[in-house]
Amino acid sequence: MDLHRLTRELHVNNTTKIVMYVGDGLGGLPQQPGGRTELETANTPNLDALAKAGVLGSSIPVCPGISPGSGPGHLGLFGYDPLQYMIGRGALEATGIGFALQEGDVAIRANFCTLDSQGNISDRRAGRIPTEESAPLAVRLRNVTIPGIEIFVEPVKEHRFVVVLRGQGLHGNVQDTDPQITGVPPLDAVATDAQSKKAADVAKEFIRQARKLLGGELKANGLTLRGFSGKPQLPSYEEVYGLKAAAIAVYPMYKGLARLVGMDIVGNAQTLAEQMTVLEQNWSKYDFFFIHYKYTDSTGEDGDFDAKVKRTEEFDAAVPRITALRPDVLIVTGDHSTPSMLASHSWHPVPTLLSAKFCRTDGCERFGESECLRGGLGQFEAKYLMTLALANARRLGKFGA
Amino acid sequence: MDLHRLTRELHVNNTTKIVMYVGDGLGGLPQQPGGRTELETANTPNLDALAKAGVLGSSIPVCPGISPGSGPGHLGLFGYDPLQYMIGRGALEATGIGFALQEGDVAIRANFCTLDSQGNISDRRAGRIPTEESAPLAVRLRNVTIPGIEIFVEPVKEHRFVVVLRGQGLHGNVQDTDPQITGVPPLDAVATDAQSKKAADVAKEFIRQARKLLGGELKANGLTLRGFSGKPQLPSYEEVYGLKAAAIAVYPMYKGLARLVGMDIVGNAQTLAEQMTVLEQNWSKYDFFFIHYKYTDSTGEDGDFDAKVKRTEEFDAAVPRITALRPDVLIVTGDHSTPSMLASHSWHPVPTLLSAKFCRTDGCERFGESECLRGGLGQFEAKYLMTLALANARRLGKFGA
Numbered sequence: 122m123d124l125h126r127l128t129r130e131l132h133v134n135n136t137t138k139i140v141m142y143v144g145d146g147l148g149g150l151p152q153q154p155g156g157r158t159e160l161e162t163a164n165t166p167n168l169d170a171l172a173k174a175g176v177l178g179s180s181i182p183v184c185p186g187i188s189p190g191s192g193p194g195h196l197g198l199f200g201y202d203p204l205q206y207m208i209g210r211g212a213l214e215a216t217g218i219g220f221a222l223q224e225g226d227v228a229i230r231a232n233f234c235t236l237d238s239q240g241n242i243s244d245r246r247a248g249r250i251p252t253e254e255s256a257p258l259a260v261r262l263r264n265v266t267i268p269g270i271e272i273f274v275e276p277v278k279e280h281r282f283v284v285v286l287r288g289q290g291l292h293g294n295v296q297d298t299d300p301q302i303t304g305v306p307p308l309d310a311v312a313t314d315a316q317s318k319k320a321a322d323v324a325k326e327f328i329r330q331a332r333k334l335l336g337g338e339l340k341a342n343g344l345t346l347r348g349f350s351g352k353p354q355l356p357s358y359e360e361v362y363g364l365k366a367a368a369i370a371v372y373p374m375y376k377g378l379a380r381l382v383g384m385d386i387v388g389n390a391q392t393l394a395e396q397m398t399v400l401e402q403n404w405s406k407y408d409f410f411f412i413h414y415k416y417t418d419s420t421g422e423d424g425d426f427d428a429k430v431k432r433t434e435e436f437d438a439a440v441p442r443i444t445a446l447r448p449d450v451l452i453v454t455g456d457h458s459t460p461s462m463l464a465s466h467s468w469h470p471v472p473t474l475l476s477a478k479f480c481r482t483d484g485c486e487r488f489g490e491s492e493c494l495r496g497g498l499g500q501f502e503a504k505y506l507m508t509l510a511l512a513n514a515r516r517l518g519k520f521g522a
Numbered sequence: 523m524d525l526h527r528l529t530r531e532l533h534v535n536n537t538t539k540i541v542m543y544v545g546d547g548l549g550g551l552p553q554q555p556g557g558r559t560e561l562e563t564a565n566t567p568n569l570d571a572l573a574k575a576g577v578l579g580s581s582i583p584v585c586p587g588i589s590p591g592s593g594p595g596h597l598g599l600f601g602y603d604p605l606q607y608m609i610g611r612g613a614l615e616a617t618g619i620g621f622a623l624q625e626g627d628v629a630i631r632a633n634f635c636t637l638d639s640q641g642n643i644s645d646r647r648a649g650r651i652p653t654e655e656s657a658p659l660a661v662r663l664r665n666v667t668i669p670g671i672e673i674f675v676e677p678v679k680e681h682r683f684v685v686v687l688r689g690q691g692l693h694g695n696v697q698d699t700d701p702q703i704t705g706v707p708p709l710d711a712v713a714t715d716a717q718s719k720k721a722a723d724v725a726k727e728f729i730r731q732a733r734k735l736l737g738g739e740l741k742a743n744g745l746t747l748r749g750f751s752g753k754p755q756l757p758s759y760e761e762v763y764g765l766k767a768a769a770i771a772v773y774p775m776y777k778g779l780a781r782l783v784g785m786d787i788v789g790n791a792q793t794l795a796e797q798m799t800v801l802e803q804n805w806s807k808y809d810f811f812f813i814h815y816k817y818t819d820s821t822g823e824d825g826d827f828d829a830k831v832k833r834t835e836e837f838d839a840a841v842p843r844i845t846a847l848r849p850d851v852l853i854v855t856g857d858h859s860t861p862s863m864l865a866s867h868s869w870h871p872v873p874t875l876l877s878a879k880f881c882r883t884d885g886c887e888r889f890g891e892s893e894c895l896r897g898g899l900g901q902f903e904a905k906y907l908m909t910l911a912l913a914n915a916r917r918l919g920k921f922g923a
Contacts, residue, residue, distance in 0.1 A: 155883055179900070183528075184528075185902055185906035186914075186918065188920050188921065189922055190923040192922040193922040203921075208922065462880065469882050470900075491884065494884060494900075499900060499901075500902070
């Protein structure tokens with residue numbers, strides 16, 4: 122079922138403001154079964170006050186048991202069914218470094234690798250070459266020229282870089298050239314459908330010229346291409362919700378994901394305090410604000426319970442600057458759980474809070490995983506957050522007569 | 523959405539063990555509103571201990587309000603959407619008596635009936651002829667011979683038997699020959715599509731010869747055929763989950779259902795104690811174990827509240843032999859509710875328990891319907907149990923980057 126069929130038809134305009142405040146990887150686990158999670162351990166007076174006045178629930182990013190990456194996690198929050206809208210690996214990598222893909226582009230994750238004298242791969246990651254050494258090599262590959270094709274080569278990190286092909290008639294159904302093992306040569310770029318043959322041919326020529334340009338290198342004398350993909354076809358927030366939306370994020374990945382659904386990227390904040398300043402400065406200009414906070418995830422990924430607690434308190438401390446603006450709807454949630462006990466993204470439902478004048482409160486007193494189990498939103502798929510946001514913002518008309 | 527699209531892509535191998543311990547018809551109702559259900563009345567110290575250390579929830583077998591039979595009930599538990607994967611009536615009847623259907627078979631539920639001198643049906647169930655009399659008649663029908671077709675005739679109970687047709691080019695889209703009323707002759711076997719014409723012709727010839735063979739009988743001198751169906755197309759556990767799975771069941775129906783999803787049927791246990799011995803003996807050989815216990819359902823079907831309580835205590839008492847093996851994930855649930863107050867399968871959600879190291883416990887203290895309402899799994903469709911099991915066994919990779 123396409124939720125947007127409903128929202129396209131039912132959305133109405135008014136002057137209400139919606140804020141979605143996302144603590145990446147917000148959900149967690151206790152250090153001992155029965156103990157308190159990171160969020161429950163943290164001192165979060167501002168979130169607790171919102172919890173008391175609002176309604177809580179547990180958001181399931183994709184479906185029970187599935188641990189999402191950042192792509193599907195955010196698509197769910199934005200109301201785009203993450204099983205319906207897939208972002209290709211190359212497109213996500215390009216998005217992650219802030220590259221603005223255009224319609225018809227083919228984005229590719231590329232790796233430097235080491236080839237032996239027979240042309241077989243001896244190291245799939247070129248000895249995890251440091252970024253200082255690999256970035257200039259990626260820039261060197263901008264010297265590849267193919268008539269009629271615009272080629273972008275962007276360094277990422279260590280052996281990884283991104284290639285984007287732009288030109289008429291390119292399509293992304295091309296197989297990976299990484300054989301996933303060593304001792305064999307890279308695979309050919311093979312199109313899996315007729316319309317992608319041109320992109321495969323361009324990729325082959327890119328590889329041929331690139332290998333010449335890398336000829337003298339000891340470690341990074343070869344390359345593999347993976348995750349060929351076009352720009353994801355996502356309708357915009359304006360189109361499906363009638364919302365003029367702004368994203369206030371620090372990291373390129375989240376700016377990129379927001380850009381894919383047509384949000385404006387506003388400001389250039391480097392800290393949460395600066396993000397709040399950007400929010401204040403842009404308050405009159407937008408209907409919807411997505412504010413992304415990274416460090417609840419990165420500390421979880423580091424397996425550092427105490428650091429995640431501390432970052433959660435920092436996340437809480439910024440809340441008064443949001444509430445001072447008196448948003449009509451304020452949602453606080455995460456794109457997935459990142460329990461420090463697992464040091465990775467997980468499948469556990471995400472504590473979620475919605476505060477709005479007519480949200481029907483539920484008697485919950487604090488913001489935390491256990492309390493959210495008793496919440497009025499119940500357990501729900503993340504993709505429904507946006508319909509709840511619109512409804513609470515009185516921006517959705519009645520369905521049917 | 524096909525959940526298996528996800529699990530096929532995301533499953534990873536490791537050495538974890540998953541046990542699904544199914545009390546058939548486990549859920550129930552109190553004798554008076556507000557009282558305790560069978561499960562809540564039973565003394566279940568082992569399940570309560572698991573409930574305390576694990577996470578509870580209420581499983582919805584198909585969707586709210588739907589009372590499933592054993593087929594859809596178990597398909598849900600096995601992670602096969604019961605609305606997507608239908609098991610034809612004939613195939614289920616064959617499965618229920620332990621008949622191993624092959625690709626291309628057509629299975630049929632057959633009834634003996636009584637025909638009057640005009641050939642009209644006077645009794646659709648041949649006077650509910652006792653099994654002692656009907657079974658030899660079913661065996662007699664094995665004398666039917668049709669060139670190029672292998673025919674299996676298997677007694678079931680009273681007037682019921684199973685016919686399986688095996689041969690080239692057979693398809694199951696053939697209408698029932700039972701007119702559902704008396705005073706008229708049986709209907710012709712009519713194919714509803716072109717490819718099923720051969721099976722319809724074979725069925726007609728089977729009926730012709732069978733009536734000759736039954737000519738001298740007083741009660742069972744005729745027959746009707748219903749529920750023509752092929753072997754259900756179910757991908758295997760190995761295929762969709764990467765799990766080597768074993769079923770430890772006493773009754774043929776549950777062995778049959780497990781076989782349909784590619785589980786090995788291990789042991790030949792007749793009691794729960796013997797089932798536990800089979801579990802112990804096969805522990806090293808499989809990743810996943812389905813253990814089926816029948817008597818929580820049969821006592822419920824008998825409308826015997828006290829007997830169901832007693833059988834539930836027996837179900838509980840076997841738990842220490844499972845936990846002694848230290849499974850990484852232990853799920854305790856039922857395929858549906860069978861409240862003794864209704865003496866039938868019902869639509870009520872099924873109390874469900876998941877115990878695993880990283881399951882995020884929920885403060886529940888006992889295993890029972892009311893407590894499960896407060897559980898961390900919430901109310902969920904049974905088909906998600908397998909993704910939850912795989913996630914908790916750390917057998918699912920991340921979805922998307």
